[in-house]
Amino acid sequence: MQLGYFTMPSHPPERSLKAGHEWDLQVIRWLDELGFTECWIGEHHTAPWEPHPSPDLLVAQGLLQTKNIRLGPGGFLLPYHHPAELANRVAMLDHISGGRLNFGVAASGLPSDWAMFNVDGMSGTNREMTREALDIILKMWSATEPFDYKGKHWHVTVPDTMFGFLKHHIRPLQTPHPPIGVAGLSKGSDTLKLAGERGFIPMSLNLNPAYVGSHWEAVEIGAAKAGRTPDRNDWRMVREVFVADTDEEAFKLSAGAMMGRMMREYFLPLLGNFGFLEYLKHAPDVPDSDITPDYCARHNWIVGSPATAARKIEQIYDEVGGFGCLLVFGFDYTENPQAWRRSLELLSKEVLPKIQHLKPKRPVARAAE
Numbered sequence: 001m002q003l004g005y006f007t008m009p010s011h012p013p014e015r016s017l018k019a020g021h022e023w024d025l026q027v028i029r030w031l032d033e034l035g036f037t038e039c040w041i042g043e044h045h046t047a048p049w050e051p052h053p054s055p056d057l058l059v060a061q062g063l064l065q066t067k068n069i070r071l072g073p074g075g076f077l078l079p080y081h082h083p084a085e086l087a088n089r090v091a092m093l094d095h096i097s098g099g100r101l102n103f104g105v106a107a108s109g110l111p112s113d114w115a116m117f118n119v120d121g122m123s124g125t126n127r128e129m130t131r132e133a134l135d136i137i138l139k140m141w142s143a144t145e146p147f148d149y150k151g152k153h154w155h156v157t158v159p160d161t162m163f164g165f166l167k168h169h170i171r172p173l174q175t176p177h178p179p180i181g182v183a184g185l186s187k188g189s190d191t192l193k194l195a196g197e198r199g200f201i202p203m204s205l206n207l208n209p210a211y212v213g214s215h216w217e218a219v220e221i222g223a224a225k226a227g228r229t230p231d232r233n234d235w236r237m238v239r240e241v242f243v244a245d246t247d248e249e250a251f252k253l254s255a256g257a258m259m260g261r262m263m264r265e266y267f268l269p270l271l272g273n274f275g276f277l278e279y280l281k282h283a284p285d286v287p288d289s290d291i292t293p294d295y296c297a298r299h300n301w302i303v304g305s306p307a308t309a310a311r312k313i314e315q316i317y318d319e320v321g322g323f324g325c326l327l328v329f330g331f332d333y334t335e336n337p338q339a340w341r342r343s344l345e346l347l348s349k350e351v352l353p354k355i356q357h358l359k360p361k362r363p364v365a366r367a368a369e
Contacts, residue, residue, distance in 0.1 A: 007330030040074025075104025196222025233324035260293035
């Protein structure tokens, strides 16, 4: 079992963009010091509680202020980027990283973002664009000859050398490219099928284990399509986590502080508009009005003392059938930074040793036919 971090990044609307950026950098430095293996940073354009349209700016600075942790967008919203430009930018970022870059991609799920960029997300155009953009990016990183790609959404040409010296030359440092991660939320997620099909890193966002367990089925469906054997060790599980010396203190500092406020004012209403509140319930007859931060802290989040947190992680692990990396969902604790750092420290130093026996068996590769 490994520990990582997934941040939207989340900040209260009154936080200045600069102050939020500085908080994120501070947390990334803590993660590196505490031995977290990776951190994924989201991209959003129209959510005041998720105010970061350019995760690579944070990644670039974070790479220069850390030594070991892997960093990456989690992920770039591919419908909103020209794939040729993004291929070159990510390749450059990989060189800056010295090989510590992860490359997360996503199709975008906010209707307000779809509207800003005039992308029809209701019909699945965003998913079409994501697959096409990724195909182009991977082709630009691997092609050794000029090509002309005429897709449904983009037309990209890598021309012959001009004037004897002008040519396509920017490729990633890592071979054949940085590890690629894709996040999924909905049941039967198309992006998680893509992860299984291409051998990418699947990341399940934070709903209840009974629902998230269905995500692995999507990975397996995609893998079967390509004749691959997926490995649960690659599966990342995003969860809300707060660890303190006692259960009571952890509950007060989570549901009673910024985690609770962000959920109450933004994330729970967002999930409600998507019709996803039922996937936070421990029983189907629980009314939507009961789904509060206090309810989530008791039934869904990993909140408590180190012993309680370890027990809850093992329970989730068993319910979903095993996963390889727990990604802590990031929150802004600028007003109480030591509480957040203490939670991360307890998770790393006291909880992680208690769950090292949780290791999914590696699958047996399919025999060649």
